Amino acid sequence: xxxxxxxxxxxxxxxxxxxxxxxxxxxxxxxxxxxxxxxxxxxxxxxxxxxxxxxxxxxxxxxxxxxxxxxxxxxxxxxxxxxxxxxxxxxxxxxxxxxxxxxxxxxxxxxxxxxxxxxxxxxxxxxxxxxxxxxxxxxxxxxxxxxxxxxxxxxxxxxxxxxxxxxxxxxxxxxxxxxxxxxxxxxxxxxxxxxxxxxxxxxxxxxxxxxxxxxxxxxxxxxxxxxxxxxxxxxxxxxxxxxx
Amino acid sequence: xxxxxxxxxxxxxxxxxxxxxxxxxxxxxxxxxxxxxxxxxxxxxxxxxxxxxxxxxxxxxxxxxxxxxxxxxxxxxxxxxxxxxxxxxxxxxxxxxxxxxxxxxxxxxxxxxxxxxxxxxxxxxxxxxxxxxxxxxxxxxxxxxxxxxxxxxxxxxxxxxxxxxxxxxxxxxxxxxxxxxxxxxxxxxxxxxxxxxxxxxxxxxxxxxxxxxxxxxxxxxxxxxxxxxxxxxxxxxxxxxxxxxxxxxxxxxxxxxxxxxxxxxxxxxxxxxxxxxxxxxxxxxxxxxxxxxxxxxxxxxxxxxxxxxxxxxx
Numbered sequence: 001x002x003x004x005x006x007x008x009x010x011x012x013x014x015x016x017x018x019x020x021x022x023x024x025x026x027x028x029x030x031x032x033x034x035x036x037x038x039x040x041x042x043x044x045x046x047x048x049x050x051x052x053x054x055x056x057x058x059x060x061x062x063x064x065x066x067x068x069x070x071x072x073x074x075x076x077x078x079x080x081x082x083x084x085x086x087x088x089x090x091x092x093x094x095x096x097x098x099x100x101x102x103x104x105x106x107x108x109x110x111x112x113x114x115x116x117x118x119x120x121x122x123x124x125x126x127x128x129x130x131x132x133x134x135x136x137x138x139x140x141x142x143x144x145x146x147x148x149x150x151x152x153x154x155x156x157x158x159x160x161x162x163x164x165x166x167x168x169x170x171x172x173x174x175x176x177x178x179x180x181x182x183x184x185x186x187x188x189x190x191x192x193x194x195x196x197x198x199x200x201x202x203x204x205x206x207x208x209x210x211x212x213x214x215x216x217x218x219x220x221x222x223x224x225x226x227x228x229x230x231x232x233x234x235x236x237x238x239x240x241x242x243x244x
Numbered sequence: 245x246x247x248x249x250x251x252x253x254x255x256x257x258x259x260x261x262x263x264x265x266x267x268x269x270x271x272x273x274x275x276x277x278x279x280x281x282x283x284x285x286x287x288x289x290x291x292x293x294x295x296x297x298x299x300x301x302x303x304x305x306x307x308x309x310x311x312x313x314x315x316x317x318x319x320x321x322x323x324x325x326x327x328x329x330x331x332x333x334x335x336x337x338x339x340x341x342x343x344x345x346x347x348x349x350x351x352x353x354x355x356x357x358x359x360x361x362x363x364x365x366x367x368x369x370x371x372x373x374x375x376x377x378x379x380x381x382x383x384x385x386x387x388x389x390x391x392x393x394x395x396x397x398x399x400x401x402x403x404x405x406x407x408x409x410x411x412x413x414x415x416x417x418x419x420x421x422x423x424x425x426x427x428x429x430x431x432x433x434x435x436x437x438x439x440x441x442x443x444x445x446x447x448x449x450x451x452x453x454x455x456x457x458x459x460x461x462x463x464x465x466x467x468x469x470x471x472x473x474x475x476x477x478x479x480x481x482x483x484x485x486x487x488x489x490x491x492x493x494x495x496x497x498x499x500x501x502x503x504x505x506x507x508x509x510x511x512x513x514x515x516x517x518x519x520x521x522x523x524x525x526x527x528x529x530x531x532x533x534x535x536x537x538x539x540x541x542x543x544x545x546x547x548x549x550x551x552x553x554x555x556x557x558x
Contacts, residue, residue, distance in 0.1 A: 007348070014336070079331050079333070080329060083297050083327040086296070087323065089318075089320040089321040090317070
């Protein structure tokens with residue numbers, strides 16, 4: 001536990017040691033706002049909720065989360081510090097969790113900085129704050145799933161750009177798998193259970209059901225087990241890639 | 245004597261290439277073992293297995309009683325390791341970096357501060373503590389890497405090319421540091437610079453193509469050199485042929501080579517069994533009344549041994 005916390009602290013402060021953290025935070029908050037107000041017709045909808053805000057999160061994460069996760073292992077491998085890290089008395093689990101949790105905490109900070117949205121909607125009307133809280137929880141969980149994918153794939157390469165592109169593509173697949181367009185494409189020839197399976201992997205459907213204010217155990221399990229799976233794959237990948 | 249590191253029949257393959265092929269040796273407390281070999285011989289791969297970074301395909305590493313495969317955390321906590329090129333987190337400062345290392349090594353509060361201060365003092369990096377490590381010179385980076393390796397006062401120190409790319413002054417400093425610590429630790433350092441072995445090592449292991457080819461003290465290895473115990477004699481005012489004849493008649497002398505310059509002659513005398521001829525030659529010169537301008541015993545050059553050993557295997 002102690003060592004996870006030490007690695008966590010180093011990783012989190014690594015974000016803030018370069019301007020990247022601040023650039024990221026500004027862009028995230030700015031884009032989240034623009035999308036909600038402009039594309040989401042926040043005002044025109046005339047409803048006191050944050051649906052128009054949350055509905056753009058998957059698309060925002062698609063670009064921004066891989067930018068956060070791409071350095072986690074690729075940088076260690078390029079700089080050779082991975083050798084330093086794994087000859088210290090830490091286990092693979094501690095290292096993987098410490099890094100992942102640091103990136104997740106950073107997204108939590110970014111998400112928390114969107115609080116003016118919440119203030120605005122409370123000032124303008126009388127929203128259901130329980131639903132909004134559920135939206136934040138769902139968004140954070142989804143961000144965790146995006147991050148787990150990105151962290152895992154960043155162990156695949158020394159090149160951060162490659163890590164970014166790979167993560168964005170895989171994340172896109174997870175987002176798109178619930179789209180009618182995609183399901184129709186598979187529905188034409190694939191057996192129904194397969195189509196259902198593909199659809200059930202969609203981030204969108206699980207996220208949307210949470211943002212409606214219902215935190216269903218199944219959605220929680222979906223995101224948590226997805227995170228666990230990708231982090232496990234991450235550990236396997238690091239072990240396999242060591243010394244190569 | 246107490247074996248601190250025991251390496252038993254390590255094998256590591258990368259695809260079709262066998263990088264390390266059955267390497268075994270043990271290192272005792274107080275020993276500084278020079279791990280030599282041409283580039284690509286398997287030195288770094290061996291060290292990566294000894295420090296627990298890579299898992300060997302077969303074989304075993306025991307560090308002060310702990311098997312690194314079975315109890316990696318316990319074994320790693322006894323090792324200080326400087327990886328090749330001394331990798332550091334570029335955007336961290338030495339102060340932040342050493343604090344991270346000290347924390348992960350389990351030091352807290354006042355003890356952590358004491359350890360960090362002492363190691364900063366020891367490697368002399370007090371002036372650059374708050375600069376990002378990526379902006380530091382090579383020498384300083386190496387020192388920060390060394391600081392990280394010795395912070396927890398480990399019983400076993402593994403240094404992969406600690407002096408590679410340093411200037412002569414910096415090399416000297418690193419050697420002094422190693423010598424200071426040598427008595428109470430077991431140290432393994434890899435190098436392809438042979439003067440290094442003469443300077444700091446009490447023992448040398450030569451590997452090539454993943455196999456141990458020689459293992460002994462630097463003096464033992466030197467004794468295998470071609471020119472070992474050859475004596476170079478310079479004489480003035482002596483007829484060349486007379487000198488050659490007299491030297492050639494000495495017991496044990498196998499070969500006398502000579503060159504002549506304006507006012508002196510130079511002879512190189514070799515014994516068939518590489519025995520020491522210097523006493524006999526000195527005695528001869530005295531009884532003959534020769535004017536000796538030079539009398540040198542060749543110790544044998546390590547690099548010629550190194551070349552012989554690693555080349556014939558190729």
